[in-house]
Amino acid sequence: MAQDLVVETRSLTKVYRDFWGRRKKTALNALDLKIERGEIFGLLGPNGSGKTTTIKLLLGLLFPTSGDALVFGEPALQVRKNEKIGYLPEESYLYRFLNAEETLDFYGRLFNIPTDVREERARKLIDMVGLTNDRKRILREYSKGMRQRIGLAQALINDPELVILDEPTSGLDPLGTRWMKDLIKDLRNQGKTVLMCSHRLDDVQDVCDRVAILYNGDLQEQGGVKELLQDEIRLEVQARGVRESDELKKELAALMTKYGGELEFVGHPTTTLEELFLRIVEESKARPGRRFLPREESAAPANPPAKS
Ligand SMILES: Nc1ncnc2c1ncn2[C@@H]1O[C@H](COP(=O)(O)OP(=O)(O)OP(=O)(O)O)[C@@H](O)[C@H]1O
Numbered sequence: 151m152a153q154d155l156v157v158e159t160r161s162l163t164k165v166y167r168d169f170w171g172r173r174k175k176t177a178l179n180a181l182d183l184k185i186e187r188g189e190i191f192g193l194l195g196p197n198g199s200g201k202t203t204t205i206k207l208l209l210g211l212l213f214p215t216s217g218d219a220l221v222f223g224e225p226a227l228q229v230r231k232n233e234k235i236g237y238l239p240e241e242s243y244l245y246r247f248l249n250a251e252e253t254l255d256f257y258g259r260l261f262n263i264p265t266d267v268r269e270e271r272a273r274k275l276i277d278m279v280g281l282t283n284d285r286k287r288i289l290r291e292y293s294k295g296m297r298q299r300i301g302l303a304q305a306l307i308n309d310p311e312l313v314i315l316d317e318p319t320s321g322l323d324p325l326g327t328r329w330m331k332d333l334i335k336d337l338r339n340q341g342k343t344v345l346m347c348s349h350r351l352d353d354v355q356d357v358c359d360r361v362a363i364l365y366n367g368d369l370q371e372q373g374g375v376k377e378l379l380q381d382e383i384r385l386e387v388q389a390r391g392v393r394e395s396d397e398l399k400k401e402l403a404a405l406m407t408k409y410g411g412e413l414e415f416v417g418h419p420t421t422t423l424e425e426l427f428l429r430i431v432e433e434s435k436a437r438p439g440r441r442f443l444p445r446e447e448s449a450a451p452a453n454p455p456a457k458s
Pocket residue numbers: 166167174175176177195196197198199200201202203204
């Protein structure tokens with residue numbers, strides 16, 4: 151296994167058997183996966199396509215039917231390697247009667263982290279996930295978004311090299327989602343490797359360097375997000391300070407024809423709903439009492455007339 155590969159699977163196959171040991175379901179079929187150190191890798195696929203099975207095999211929680219799963223170059227069944235892994239499962243499994251500090255202390259003890267390091271790390275993580283003011287509240291009182299935040303802190307208590315996140319943005323509002331995505335990118339900047347599963351494809355597109363798409367246990371596609379999404383047929387040109395006009399369109403059309411192409415579209419690019427939402431929230435914070443007034447829509451025309 152090459153030095154920079156954190157995860158490698160070779161023909162990894164899992165067949166679930168029924169109570170009598172009869173073959174029941176091929177959840178994963180000869181999966182070949184390579185995840186490099188320092189990348190954010192997205193594992194995608196519809197319900198039942200084999201994502202959780204893959205994660206469980208990597209964590210050594212399941213025996214493969216055939217094939218190999220290596221993590222840090224060691225067989226996934228070696229429990230010792232899990233000390234370098236942080237895991238945020240999709241469903242919350244945290245003790246509901248512990249508060250945030252007690253939760254991190256509990257998991258820190260499981261990793262045998264010395265008391266002073268444990269306390270310092272817990273304090274920093276609680277601060278990082280924005281729960282400092284709620285650190286003494288028991289988790290039963292936490293909202294879904296808050297549970298997701300403390301779950302992430304728990305996944306990072308052992309300062310892992312590989313972080314596995316199952317649906318990390320589930321239950322988070324757009325602000326929380328942006329925060330989580332920035333944090334995932336931050337983990338990569340710290341040199342950590344992230345493997346995430348998500349059904350929220352826009353989130354995956356925003357943060358992942360590479361993705362693999364599973365369908366019914368078979369790997370359908372694997373590659374860099376930019377490369378996979380790039381439209382090779384079309385060329386995009388963006389300009390600022392120019393007004394849209396028939397004359398401009400005519401000249402652009404002639405130019406494209408000259409170079410053997412065809413002009414398809416001249417217009418204004420749109421931003422994302424996430425960007426709009428975050429901007430409105432920021433503006434609302436800065437201007438308490440701000441309200442939408444119907445006339446605001448027409449007060450700021452998309453194409454303000456040029457000054458003469
Ligand atoms: N313990 C089990 N026994 C039998 N079949 C199982 C078992 N666990 C999972 N399966 C089956 O294996 C297939 C893959 O399941 P898996 O949980 O890996 O999918 P997934 O991609 O994680 O789905 P989701 O997006 O719903 O979480 C499914 O058909 C599922 O029903």
